[in-house]
Amino acid sequence: MKSKRVVIIGAGAAGVAAATRLLESGFENVLLLEAENRFGGRIHTIPFADNVIDLGAQWCHGEQGNAIYELTRGLDMLRPSEEIEGGFKCIRSNKEVVDDAVVEKLRSIILNLEPTHQDGLKDYEGSLGAYITDAFWRKLEALPDIDRVLAREFFENGKKKLSSMDGADNLFEVSGKGQHEYLDCEGDLHLYWKGKGFGSFLRLLMKANQDDPSDLGLLNEHIKYNARVEHIDWQSSKGDIRLRLWNGELILADHVICTVSLGVLKDIHQKLFTPTLPLAKCRAIDGLSLGTVDKFFLEFKQPFAPLNWAGFSFLWQEEDLAELRNSGNYWLESVFNFQTVSNQPRLLQGWILGPHARHMETLAEAEVLDALLWLFNKFLTFEVPTPVRFLRTRWYTNPNFRGSYSFRSVYTDELRTSSSDMATPILDERDGKPLLQFAGEATHPHFYSTAHGAVESGWREAQRLIAHYQEHNSHSQK
Template sequence: MYPRILIIGAGAAGVAAATKLIEKGYKNLTILEAENRIGGRIHTIPYAANVVDLGAQWCHGEVNNVVYNLGSKFNVFDANSARYENFVLTKSDGTQIPLEQSDKLMGLMWSILETHKNELSQYRGSLGSFVMEKFRASLETPEYADINHDTAFQFLEFFHKFENSIEASDSWFDTSGPGYLDYWECEGENLLNWRDKGYTTILEILMKRYPFSASNSPINLEEYTHFNKVVSNICWNAGPDGTVSVRCADNTIYDADHVICTLSLGVLKERYETLFTPTLPAIKKNAIHGLTIGTVDKLFLEFETPFWPDGWKGLSLLWNKNDLEDIRASKNSWMEDVFGFYVVDYQPNVLCGWISGKNARRMERANEDDVRKTCMFLLRKFLKSMTIPEPVSFKRSKWYSNSNFRGSYTFRSMTTDLLNVSAEHLALPLSNACGVPVVQFAGEATHDHYYSTVHGAIETGWREANRLIHIYQRRCQMFLKNICYCSKSRKDLLKI
């Protein structure tokens, strides 16, 4: 008899765990999904000429990347044409930093982050403090004598926002210096897009639906999934037999032998005190407190036709001091942290703006039409040489406002260092009196080195599925061994 397995969340980790279990014959399985769709923070939607990804967008790297390994078999990837580190840096008065200077400043930043890793690993402070020290020291050298103070400061503020969007931090002074190195980059192309298909392709591959083929045996995961099910309590000492009882907000109750919880760290932070009965052990609470999740949002603008010239890839925004003071005094001061607008591959008429941190959360609370108008204000202010029409449509992400996510992805913060916690602590299962795991944890936040990524999330889903598979394989082997032993003993008795 196969165990009753309950998976909370149908994002990348949940889908990976479910498909792995189903492939191995574990079909006594139920998925509880709070949204009305499969995907979690993978959310591909139709928009303009093709699709856009409101959440996960790129496959980051090729070597030791399970997403690349799965997708490359079907030739679904293309290198992103827009390189976010190479855009023309444009000031709020419409002028541009000379390319030679912008390349030199950007090269300095990458050099600080790449060539001082040994020193950073021993640093006892924030990533921001480390970078600022190195940046200021470098500017005092003759090599950077041609760059004035104002330009350097404006660039530093831009790069700060750019780096925040990579980490999902509110500030690089929140990001741990040595913790920054916990993330492992996969070698190879770091910005692989999905052409005109979107990141949902990886879910279709996991469910054996892509590419469509009569020889495939697709997994109809919807048959296992109960949608719009917000979990309100996980009782993990529900009975003497060690079963788990899960209650949803609509008062439906599901009993299981094992639960794989893939809730985002943002949801765990908000609800862990009431979500688990009995209360979580201290090591798990500390992990939830110490690991950090931030907000990164996108702002999509569709135009009837491109107003930009051929070959133009976008712009990065640098604020002059007086302009910055003016917008900080405005009602939409959150616009300060929109750090750029860039073209979208396979979307000829679309620009995507990026914003992160506390101002991203403020943007989410603003009226949608105000956000659209503010984006247009920014484009017209920085691109004074172009005639910019009104967009024909606008779409934004709101990852923090959604109570089923409460954030975009995780990073290692100064609090992580202070509490001395790791993803390994968050991944530890809750076990019954016999030491059998009854509640397991998966999701990008539980990966030691590939946190914040889909490939990390998938690996953790497989990890927890394999944990159960190995438990029951051992039980089956012991059962068969006992049968053989009993049969042998009976034959010996008959000889007497």
């Protein structure tokens, strides 16, 4: 174990979890190759405004059965997120603020339609969008006093929010029965990281000094940044795995754990691996889906007014939406809400998803900000000051990510593939040792799309290697 060369591709949550577990278990020759100039992957905490912000994973989703929550229990790292609980306003494109009582009735329908509450999805052969649409209008029949035009506007916004939870472009590409593969962890689903962001959890895994950014704890001397892997020959004539980096550097390994995002694998797996991956693995990469969800952060001199709003959602009236779609700002249709941010009183955070998010990423930052200010003026009755700072994420156009997080699509069902096909290692035919292993949120059977799923997948692959050598050592001692 001390001499075996283990290379982990990607220093995100899965890679850091795998590396730290291996190092703690006696492996010494462990190297993390990271294409970015930082660790974290889709966990990316940066200083901003009065504190920090998370450009990627933001909340700890749940408590019971959540590995991240279990590790931080008693360490005073997490708090409930006030901005998620109520106080959201729904505003129509004619500046009308919808009555709170009406919003509550409509929201109760949407909440009851969340996939985890729908036993009928277990054997449903259609998309989540088809199922939810039918169920929404049936349940609305019990509320004859609700205006149907308003209800449609609300539902269109609600579908965007549900799509963002899956990371899908729209609900009609999401598998209905596939929703029951995903498991929510019981407890608060929106725990935030006080003043240090999600990155503080990775530093906890690394046993790094939280107050010294240069300290990587267990991973000191084990991470190589700006190290994009161009090619992996996993059946070389000399018996070791040969990795070539973008700059021509050659690295030899006995084992490789690949934790890059599903989006990157979709882009480059056919040219990355020699020989090509087994058919079941290729089918899983093709069949599992990865969408785009991006964020906007606007910093103001003073807390955003009105102060008693936790956030606001945009409800487009039909004639205004038609006009928007014929304008250069058509992509604003997929900006579904803005909200306040815990521990950041001067910030507004917004959300956009799907193909419109991918288009937004190609625009100049100033153009994006101008469009968002136009959107505010379109919907709000009060004047919105010019922010002192603006930031948007670009997860899709970054070649090291190519999207946000994975989901199970109708196409996944058609190909009869699953995360288990993604997670299955490629073994050496001679002695059964793991050669190529795969980790990351997309490989987790129940917690895909989450940071805790990524962490568990990294531990899974580390444990696979640990178990292999424990068995090997026990046989050699007999």
